[in-house]
Amino acid sequence: MFDSLSDRLGAAFDRLRGRGALTEADVRGAMREVRIALLEADVALPVVRQFVDAATEKAVGADVLRSVTPGQQVVKIVHDELVAMLGADSSELELGVTPPAVVMMVGLQGSGKTTTSAKISKRLKERGGKKVMMASLDVNRPAAQEQLAVLGTQADVATLPIVPGQTPVQIAQRALQSAKLQGFDVVVLDTAGRLHVDQALMDEMKAVADIAKPNEILLVVDALTGQDAVNVATNFSEQVPLTGVVLTRMDGDARGGAALSMRAVTGRPIKFAGTGEKLDGLEAFHPERVAGRILGMGDVVSLVERAAETIKAEDAEKMAQRMAQGKFDLNDLRSQLEQMKKMGGLSGLAAMLPGVKQVKQAMANGAADDKVLVRMEAILSSMTPKERARPELLAAKRKIRVAKGSGTTVQEVNKILKMHQELAGMMKKMGGLAKIGAMFGKGGLGGGGGDLDALMGGGGLPPGMPGLPGPGGAPQGLPPGFQNFLKKR
Template identity: 50%
Template sequence: MAFEGLAERLQGTIQRIKGKGKVSEADVKEMMREVRFALIEADVNLKVVKEFVKKVSERAVGADVMKSLTPGQQVIKIVKDELTELMGGDQSPIQFANKPPTVIMMVGLQGAGKTTTTGKLANILRKKYNRNPLLVAADIYRPAAIQQLQTIGKQLSFPVFSLGTDVSPVEIVRQALEKAKEDHNDVVIIDTAGRLHIDEALMQELKDIRALKEPDEVFLVVDSMTGQDAVNVAQNFNETVGITGVILTKLDGDTRGGAALSIRSVAQKPIKFVGMGEKMDALEAFHPERMASRILGMGDMLSLIEKAQENVDEEKAKELEEKFRTQSFTFDDFIDQLNQVKKMGPLEDIIKMLPGAGKIKGLENAKVDEKQMGRMEAIIYAMTPQEKTTPSIINSSRKKRISKGSGTSIQDVNRLLKQFEDMKKMMKQMTNMQQGQKGKKKMKMPGLDSLFK
């Protein structure tokens, strides 16, 4: 995940100042020194680093902070506020046309992920905004781009407009706009050509396409792995063609995060979306405040709730709650829950969204063992219907049969049975507490440790 190095250093720095009853200018200066190093290490633009450190320092040594009862907490809040502002302040929504179709141009250098991101964006527009997009294959210089967009369109059931490689991109877009009106597509997403570097021919073509009909959005797709180069690309495209926002791809990869922290300040254009994986649903609206919270180890419960709402079946959730209440939770329900959680994304990323997760030792390097999850499923599928509903009947001979049928060891079977019982106990505790029983009980998430490598 991006920002890991930055997050680790910043969290270590703020922990040292967090509980202080008094904060001196020397404390702030030392903290800002660490913050400066952390930002430079994350490949943040130097001008941006200087401005950020200056703003935080000026606010942190103010009388309101120094004389407050919790100065350490106040300084952390200032860092979070300024980090949020650095990335754009408020979330920047898509600008839809008053009269359809809304036209969105996807621009950027070759290899940034424009074509894939075009499909991901269409997916979001349908799911979240109930729109009916038409995808336009306007990259005639890379034949594979047309085929790739058609494959994505087929996979997601979106229409793709193409006239092959012998017609000019301007003509393709002109006819696509007419087609969208005929077929009542309320959004047109144009996948334009890219180059390995910025050149005059590329920019002129984009200007010509733009001149056909003023687009409602021009999204620059940038590979966040390119660091400072991403900022330069954003500046050049904005000055020459004009962009309305940025989509950062590969933010889930091993990137230091400098592009995300620099682009808004340097190019003065908001980050609209971030790519968080290869799957076609792995594009998220960019929320500066939530990202600042993640970086500082404060969690991101709003994004976690949104993921749950998108992927968890509400009827099944109510049914499950009733089963916990009546203690009738079975292994079939266990599998069902496992599958719903998997839809939300990598488990290690979900856990990191929980407030305070950054304090769990070793979690920053934790990777969920997919093989272990596969073993758990195999064991459950090897059980008889009766064993799934009444695990207490699983004796030694049944364990041998289950382990043989699932290709696992008896120890694996025993481990899963224990985890299942622990989960039922925990859910019973939670149900009892909800019903108003007094006394606080310390609870832990059972069995999670076995999922991690």
């Protein structure tokens, strides 16, 4: 998401960073580029004007132009203004009431309300420890209630039994009564999709809101609708008191105009962003992290959170033990690729890592995409467990068999093996360092203040080691073998 906007802003700020001193004309020229970039990203014109005026006023100040790094100061100002535009602080669901709390989902037809209802319910159940029930109030769309029931089964969330012939208001009343009797913490009401010009359906939505008295009314908007999303939000906010917005299909929106406009126009926070079709494809919307992604600063916090969600503790412990022993075979590489896929693939990881231009550029040129991981996994799956455990067994004939079995070439198999050799060499180095750290017995690897840390100049692991943080925590890039695999074939 935000790929095109990020590229345009990055190009504008690269010119500023390369200058030792800035004039007011330099700053205003950069702000013109920012204005064009935001307009091309489909951000609403009033929002663009307000943003650029505020950023320019601060950026042409004497403190910026006379600072040691004026280019960086301008980037920081734009970052801070982006955070303010997106809502400053992240906003959680307000469910601290006497149960059951009611969450009402509203939006246009086809915006993704039903799937989003299931995603939010699953999130509340698994992360919040809530007992959640979903109820479909959509009596207009064929099989809409059955769809929610199927999603409820997939998410392991209870759904209100279907009673044919009831009106949405009657279903809402039954859902609330049932939730109270059965001790549910949260009720999610999935209302029917409607057109914002259909006043009859709008009146129905208001009637449900009057009966249910929801604690949260979330507007579900498709991010791909661009500026029309702002019109949708404005019309719905005039009908019911919205408390937040959920943007769906954010992973398919390279421009991001809807996200940047929504908060400024409606005054309501963006609470969640849909990032995929699966039920775990939902992220809390953190304005500061999103601003960092837009400006190419990465989002390491979200990356760590996603890793914690997808990687099992026992698996991480086993891998740590193998690393400490300096071991790393093709089975380990295969498990790493599976974890990368769960964490969003190359595109998802590249968006969160600061300064990883190699992968981003390769993906932009069509030389690499998430299909690369699929091909790599196919190659590894075509090997026997014994071959993955002992890569030295892969002689010429076996490589030919693996290539045919995976639908790839022997050259690609060789690239995988070379990448494994480099990673295995890195693990051996890390295993040796771990033993030295154990001998010193204090800080360990990169422990910050330990004897080994002091021995290595306080910088933790060697700064040139592939794929590991260097000075200041800046990533040094992917292992050379992985870079070679990403090159055009």
